[in-house]
Amino acid sequence: MQIKPEAVERCGDTVIHEETVNRVRELMPPDETLYDLAELFKVFxxxxxxxxxxxxxxxxxxxxxxxxxxxxxxxxxxxxxxxxxxxxxxxxxxxxxxxxxxxxxxxxxxxxxxxxxxxxxxxxx
Amino acid sequence: MQIKPEAVERCGDTVIHEETVNRVRELMPPDETLYDLAELFKVFxxxxxxxxxxxxxxxxxxxxxxxxxxxxxxxxxxxxxxxxxxxxxxxxxxxxxxxxxxxxxxxxxxxxxxxxxxxxxxxxx
DNA sequence: TGAATATATGAACATATATTCATATGTTCA
DNA sequence: TGAACATATGAATATATGTTCATATATTCA
CATH class of the missing domain: 1.10.10.10 (Winged helix-like DNA-binding domain superfamily/Winged helix DNA-binding domain)
Incomplete structure (x- = not known):
């Protein structure tokens, strides 16, 4: 599967693949959860x-x-x-x-x- | 279940529950494995x-x-x-x-x- | 080839943390 | 109560590590 160019912006300015970033952002758990997860692994x-x-x-x-x-x-x-x-x-x-x-x-x-x-x-x- | 006194030695000298320690020692994976495990968790x-x-x-x-x-x-x-x-x-x-x-x-x-x-x-x- | 761009990386700095040492706390027993 | 013992803990030290900054590397395109 090829990556289709979702945006033509440069990386420095906004984002290259803006749609991907936005989609993933919505799928991410709250930062607090991921922070707690990291804290637990730190103990391990x-x-x-x-x-x-x-x-x-x-x-x-x-x-x-x-x-x-x-x-x-x-x-x-x-x-x-x-x-x-x-x-x-x-x-x-x-x-x-x-x-x-x-x-x-x-x-x-x-x-x-x-x-x-x-x-x-x-x-x- | 009560812990039966397996040995009467003091903690400072040898071990209190020598049998337990020996048994657990044999069940433990090699140190290298546990070290690798910790290294992986460190990444997480x-x-x-x-x-x-x-x-x-x-x-x-x-x-x-x-x-x-x-x-x-x-x-x-x-x-x-x-x-x-x-x-x-x-x-x-x-x-x-x-x-x-x-x-x-x-x-x-x-x-x-x-x-x-x-x-x-x-x-x- | 040279400019532009995306990524990688070394050094430095700040922070986090594992262990040691000394000592405090809590419990038993004479 | 006081001595002996098991555990807990604060301070100090050494080490590990995440981020920043500057810069190197790799790729495209005019």
């Missing part, structure tokens, strides 16, 4: 948090265990758990001195699985 | 790139059009398109002076949809 965009989420998908764990599993400081893990909780991706319950964290959302696994497909597809081509 | 974790991807999911577009749609500099858009291409999320074809970009992966939409469910779930509770 750190290997420490990804590892924590993956671990919690296997089992509820306390901070100390996560730190041991990942070979990280208790403080670093605690800071990241804070982010994950703010994003409502994990919840926690206290049992004495210990605080157990677990996944708060069943979508996480599905998002990860879809993203993994993209990665694996790239690897073996 | 910017509202400019999310908006570009969403736009391209609606229609193939040239750099100039994307810049006009988003109200951004051509340079800024071009830089971000570079990231998206490196992540193999978009491809491009040249037609004269114009370069058209389009989605390279059908998983993007699915990942976005899953993530949106999480967001919308949070909003109306």
């Amino acid at each position: 965009g750190d290997s420490t948090r990804v590892r924590i989420l993956w671990a919690l998908d296997e089992s509820e764990m306390c901070v100390c265990d996560i730190a041991a599993l990942l070979g990280m400081t208790q403080s670093a893990v605690s800071h990241q758990l804070r982010h994950l909780k703010q994003a409502k991706l994990v919840t926690n319950r206290r049992e004495g001195k210990t605080v157990f964290y677990s996944l708060a959302d069943e979508h996480v696994r599905q998002v990860f699985d879809q993203a993994l497909e993209h990665i694996l597809e790239d690897r073996y081509e | 974790g910017d509202s400019t790139r999310v908006r570009i991807l969403w736009a391209l999911d609606e229609s193939e577009m040239c750099v100039c059009d994307i810049a006009a749609l988003l109200g951004m500099t051509q340079s800024a858009v071009s830089h971000q398109l570079r990231h998206l291409k490196q992540a193999k999320l978009v491809t491009n074809r040249r037609e004269g002076k114009t370069v058209f970009y389009s989605l390279a992966d059908e998983h993007v939409r699915q990942v976005f949809d899953q993530a949106l469910e999480h967001i919308l779930e949070d909003r109306y509770e």
